[in-house]
Amino acid sequence: MEGKGRLIHIDGLRGLAVLLMILVHAAATWEPELNGLWVWIGVVVSAAGGLAAPLFITLLGWGMAQKPLSAKKRFWRATFLFFCQLIVNMSAPHLFEPWTPGVLSLMGALILLEPCWRSVQHRRNPLGRNFFLALSIVCCLTLLFGDWQGPSAWDDRVSTVSVSVLVHHLFLTGLYPVFPWVVFAWFGATIASLQDEQERHGWLRTTSFVGLSISALVLALSIQGGRPWALPTGDAALTFFPANAPFLVAALTGVSLLWWGAERFSLVHRVADLGRVSLTVYVLHFLPFALFHASDEVQHWGPALTAFVVVAYTMAWAVAGAWWHRRYPSSTLEAWMRRFEPAASRAAE
Numbered sequence: 001m002e003g004k005g006r007l008i009h010i011d012g013l014r015g016l017a018v019l020l021m022i023l024v025h026a027a028a029t030w031e032p033e034l035n036g037l038w039v040w041i042g043v044v045v046s047a048a049g050g051l052a053a054p055l056f057i058t059l060l061g062w063g064m065a066q067k068p069l070s071a072k073k074r075f076w077r078a079t080f081l082f083f084c085q086l087i088v089n090m091s092a093p094h095l096f097e098p099w100t101p102g103v104l105s106l107m108g109a110l111i112l113l114e115p116c117w118r119s120v121q122h123r124r125n126p127l128g129r130n131f132f133l134a135l136s137i138v139c140c141l142t143l144l145f146g147d148w149q150g151p152s153a154w155d156d157r158v159s160t161v162s163v164s165v166l167v168h169h170l171f172l173t174g175l176y177p178v179f180p181w182v183v184f185a186w187f188g189a190t191i192a193s194l195q196d197e198q199e200r201h202g203w204l205r206t207t208s209f210v211g212l213s214i215s216a217l218v219l220a221l222s223i224q225g226g227r228p229w230a231l232p233t234g235d236a237a238l239t240f241f242p243a244n245a246p247f248l249v250a251a252l253t254g255v256s257l258l259w260w261g262a263e264r265f266s267l268v269h270r271v272a273d274l275g276r277v278s279l280t281v282y283v284l285h286f287l288p289f290a291l292f293h294a295s296d297e298v299q300h301w302g303p304a305l306t307a308f309v310v311v312a313y314t315m316a317w318a319v320a321g322a323w324w325h326r327r328y329p330s331s332t333l334e335a336w337m338r339r340f341e342p343a344a345s346r347a348a349e
Contacts, residue, residue, distance in 0.1 A: 008272050009262040010059065015271030015321075016258070017055040018278040021103075022285045022317050024049025026310040029094065029289050030296040045310075046232070047254075050240055053103050053176060054184050054251040055258060060107050061188025064114055072342045074111050080337045081108035084283050091286035094293045099160040101169050104282075106176040110185050117182050118189065128203050131190040135252070138180045139245035148172055148179075149242035152233045157241055173242075180243055187252060191259065204260040211253025218246045273322040280332040281321040288313075 027045050069077070085104035089096040096102065101109075110117065142149065150156060150173030157175050160166045171178045194200035222229040222237040230238040230247075238246040262268045274281065296306055329335065 008269050010062070011272035011275035012268030012270070013055060013258065013262050014059055014275030014278040015273070015318075016262075016268050016275075017052050017059065018274065018281050018285075018321070019271060019314060019318055020048050020052035020055070021282060023310065023314045024052060025092075025095075025285070025289070026313045029092075029293050030301070030306050030309055046230075050247075051251060051254040051258065053181075054255050056103060057106065057110070057181055057184035058188035058191070058255050058259070060110060061185030061190075062192045063188070064111070064118075064185070065189040065192035069111070069114065074114065076341050077337065078108035078111045080333075081105065081111070084279065084333065087283055088286050090290075091283075092289045092293070094289065096158050097160050099166055100158045101160075101166065101174045101176065103176050105170060106178065106181055109170055109178050110182065113178065117185060128190060128194065131186055134186055135183055135248070138183050139248060142180055142242075142245045142248070146242075146244070149177070149244075150174075152235075152239050152241060154233055154241065175241060177242075180248060183248060184252070184255070187255065197263075201260060201263065204256045207256040208253055208260065211249050211256065215246070215250045215253060218249075271318065271322070273325045274318055276329075277321050277325045277332045277334060279334050279337075280324070281317055283333060285317050 023045060027049070081104045085102050085108070086098065088102060088104065089098050089100050150168075157169065157173065160169065169175075169177065191200065191204070194203055218237050219229050228234070228236040230236055230250075232240045238244065238250060240247055243251075295301070296309075301309070324332065
């Protein structure tokens, strides 16, 4: 614990989440030609990057469980995040359309809908058992009604040809729709409810063990059936777009292990300063992509050079984010969001 009531491992997890986001976005922008050993490096990067968004949403759920938000504050924060999502989309036209819902719009929607999904979570006790029940229901729905989540194709999931498509993407068929991603917010709120450290660590270990067992079974079945185990999109046992049941289980397992490790060990403390400006760094790291997203193709970069650029770009933002927090803590998106919150919302707290 630090001064002003901050938990350093939470800031560290935020820093880790934004680093993983930058890594996977840089790799997707300057995608190297993978062969031989590079294939396995690509698998590691994809697996690590796949935990970034789940970790962000879990942290959001944890944060929202700390204290209730007034309606005005909820509306302001959601609007601010929607605006930041627009900036991200305009900065990365090679990845998104201007109105494509993404991680930030998912966070905004979850903030607006907090009274709904939090009321569902609190219907039964204990919350740990209630979470597993909710996760089971969500996984069953994704297995039985997979068509609800739309096609597993990037172009279809970023397309926003009409307002109705945009709304559909925000809630069901987009990159990060409310369903089923709300399970990660439930997960974070459940962690926050487990105040006893021993109980919390035991629950995280149990979640990790169950998740690892299920994921190992899915892997074995995919190998036996000659089917790819994991792909971002396409025909595989585990897909990110859409987030199918095996992905939800695997991601929750990874987040559980990261959270448990962050509380037990101090390694993530090194990126705590970065975590305090995670929103700012997340938005800004897209800006260079608008100018340089085709550099690897124009300059004909090889796999080694591309990998170096991806890692160097990620590390540069780690250093820049920590420096920015220490030097200009009041000139960040986080600070501006708090500074311009409606006065009535502050009084309501």
